[in-house]
Amino acid sequence: MSETLTKAAARNIFYGGTVFFFVVFGVLVADSVTDAIAIAKVNPITPSVAAGKRIWERHACFDCHTLFGEGARFAPELGNVWLRYGGDKDPDGARESLKQWIKNQPTRVEGRHQMPHFDLTEQQLDQIVDYLRWTSRVNTQNWPPHISG
Template structure:
């Protein structure tokens, strides 16, 4: 038997390998989509609007959300829980809105957050968005709550 790889054997390995890994790829995509459907929640209308405010004001220029964004300021994916949202949703909402309204703090030595001129409704929607992100199962990503 010759040691050389014949043309047709090479072709079979190429097509066989391509199909094999394509099937694995499709299975992994299906698994990810299924995972997202099972572990995600449908955002409310206000949370969806809050996300648009998040994008319009480019909060990610300084903050990360699930590790995505700039690292100038704290990670905000779980900020709702850090502000006590699990036990005291009304208090957490007020604390978050007050924090955003009170910026910049002008405290020496701290990175500063600019003032955003947001209506009360916009602030509520932003908080709804941050509340929504805190409910997404990210399998503990990012590993440090504050990024």
């Protein structure tokens, strides 16, 4: 390594640069946090939505499904599943179909990925659907490219 770069200089560049980049990152994240809080104004996080998110976590849905593309890739993307079920046109129909789908698992069809059976009450099923309706309204910069996820 070049003699022009002393160890002391390398050390100062490292610590100074790290602080600089972390501050820049912090400022940008702060701006995005403001933005994310504003989302909740137009797309309110009701107690039911929050409860649905807890069910999502409690049953580790993300360990098979993706949500906004994050999670495991064993099962379909669910961030926009509300729209895929036509929730924007027929909310009651979409709600019933989604709840019925969850209740019918597992299908035990040979060769098809299986979803476990979760013992959820009607209210909990409504909460998970409320949560997925909420996620479908988040501005994800037009991702995914197709409604199929």
